[in-house]
Amino acid sequence: METPVETRDRGDILALLREAASRYRAGDGEGFAGGLREAEEAIETRTTREGAAATRSLRGELLLVTALGHLRDPERLSALYAQAEPLMDGRSQVLGPYDPFHQGASGVLGLVHRTPGTARRAADHLKRAVAIHHRLTGGGAGVDLLCEADLAYYSGDLQTGEVLAYRAIYAAHHEGQDVLLLDAAKLLAHLVKHRGDFRGWQVAVDLLNHEEGTKRPNEALCQEKRAGLLDELLLSLGDLSPGERTRTIPPLSLHPFHRFTTFWNHLLYLFYSSRHEQFLGASEAFLDLCREEEIPLSEAYTLFFQGACLLALGRRDEARERVDRGCRTVVPDGLYLVAAETAPLLGDLVEEWLRRHDPSALKTVRRIREGLASHLGDLREAIRRGNIAEALSDRELAVARLAAEGLRNADIACRLSITEHTVKSHLKAVFSKLEVARRYELRERLTR
Numbered sequence: 001m002e003t004p005v006e007t008r009d010r011g012d013i014l015a016l017l018r019e020a021a022s023r024y025r026a027g028d029g030e031g032f033a034g035g036l037r038e039a040e041e042a043i044e045t046r047t048t049r050e051g052a053a054a055t056r057s058l059r060g061e062l063l064l065v066t067a068l069g070h071l072r073d074p075e076r077l078s079a080l081y082a083q084a085e086p087l088m089d090g091r092s093q094v095l096g097p098y099d100p101f102h103q104g105a106s107g108v109l110g111l112v113h114r115t116p117g118t119a120r121r122a123a124d125h126l127k128r129a130v131a132i133h134h135r136l137t138g139g140g141a142g143v144d145l146l147c148e149a150d151l152a153y154y155s156g157d158l159q160t161g162e163v164l165a166y167r168a169i170y171a172a173h174h175e176g177q178d179v180l181l182l183d184a185a186k187l188l189a190h191l192v193k194h195r196g197d198f199r200g201w202q203v204a205v206d207l208l209n210h211e212e213g214t215k216r217p218n219e220a221l222c223q224e225k226r227a228g229l230l231d232e233l234l235l236s237l238g239d240l241s242p243g244e245r246t247r248t249i250p251p252l253s254l255h256p257f258h259r260f261t262t263f264w265n266h267l268l269y270l271f272y273s274s275r276h277e278q279f280l281g282a283s284e285a286f287l288d289l290c291r292e293e294e295i296p297l298s299e300a301y302t303l304f305f306q307g308a309c310l311l312a313l314g315r316r317d318e319a320r321e322r323v324d325r326g327c328r329t330v331v332p333d334g335l336y337l338v339a340a341e342t343a344p345l346l347g348d349l350v351e352e353w354l355r356r357h358d359p360s361a362l363k364t365v366r367r368i369r370e371g372l373a374s375h376l377g378d379l380r381e382a383i384r385r386g387n388i389a390e391a392l393s394d395r396e397l398a399v400a401r402l403a404a405e406g407l408r409n410a411d412i413a414c415r416l417s418i419t420e421h422t423v424k425s426h427l428k429a430v431f432s433k434l435e436v437a438r439r440y441e442l443r444e445r446l447t448r
Contacts, residue, residue, distance in 0.1 A: 060087030074125035097138035109150030142171030308345035340368035
């Protein structure tokens with residue numbers, strides 16, 4: 001005699017689905033798949049006993065949670081959501097508005113664009129999926145906007161990209177999509193970086209540093225992500241200050257998405273510290289990861305950086321081969337900024353490839369390249385000065401500037417209507433904060 005299969009009640013099945021979703025967010029692929037199977041079996045048993053009508057909304061919830069595993073396939077994603085919507089009785093009881101629709105490591109476009117030549121189609125499917133996701137969960141707002149902002153940015157339309165990035169930031173903040181907000185802030189920083197806009201840069205960095213006071217389901221995810229994105233922005237300017245955190249390949253214990261970001265930061269550290277041979281070795285493992293996870297945008301950046309290292313080592317033919325592979329990855333989608341941004345590192349190799357394979361794109365890449373090159377130095381200087389101003393109080397900064405001009409303590413005291421003793425106290429604090437020991441060092445620190 002067969003033992004009867006236990007029929008789980010609705011609350012138990014919803015709990016199984018919530019646990020499966022939590023496993024996905026934690027990067028536990030096996031636990032996610034196992035949880036889905038258990039929930040599906042429980043729903044099938046209940047359907048057999050009580051009929052399809054009794055489990056209609058549960059089957060919709062199952063489709064919603066199943067879709068989490070297809071966030072990188074917007075066509076499949078939109079199909080699953082379209083199946084789930086007519087089964088649901090209003091909002092989901094499993095996925096809520098604060099559950100991150102997007103939690104990837106390379107922006108929205110970097111996750112949904114998996115094959116060269118499909119970026120526009122992927123963005124269109126994503127837009128349809130986000131609309132249904134928002135109706136069913138109240139979340140996901142701004143994901144499609146950020147994808148469009150990514151497309152505009154990588155196509156070289158920085159003005160449109162900036163407008164869309166701000167719209168995505170507003171939507172993500174309004175809807176409590178903290179993970180998405182971090183990615184939108186990172187994109188904004190890259191956009192304004194190329195305009196030399198220090199105030200815009202500060203807005204983006206402040207958004208990345210901002211932490212919500214209320215505890216949300218994605219809080220741990222945000223904590224890991226925030227540090228990695230800030231390091232990436234500094235490294236993209238050639239600032240090696242995040243060195244201690246980026247000198248080694250990331251441990252496997254990190255969430256898969258953040259391990260990807262941390263690995264990329266490690267490569268940036270090697271590249272900007274001119275460790276060319278080491279970069280070439282480590283980047284091969286990263287390329288394997290890009291191909292395995294199907295992230296051609298990151299693959300292209302890596303190939304161009306490899307080309308720059310090979311060129312610096314005098315291996316021009318190998319550098320040309322990397323440029324060929326990189327261009328074939330981004331040019332079919334018109335993502336010209338990737339080539340334009342890295343072209344200064346590659347001599348004439350990018351223009352050589354475009355003249356041979358896509359002459360119509362050459363003028364566009366040149367235009368983008370000229371716009372990018374003219375502002376980075378200004379931004380680096382503004383950030384340096386801003387960091388100094390942030391480190392010192394208003395009075396300390398005033399004393400420091402006068403001392404750097406060569407004024408004596410008595411003259412500074414007279415100019416600022418304070419005592420010489422106060423001047424000495426301020427200078428002591430300034431020397432300590434800026435890590436200098438002499439006035440000529442202070443002058444160099446403030447003016448270099």
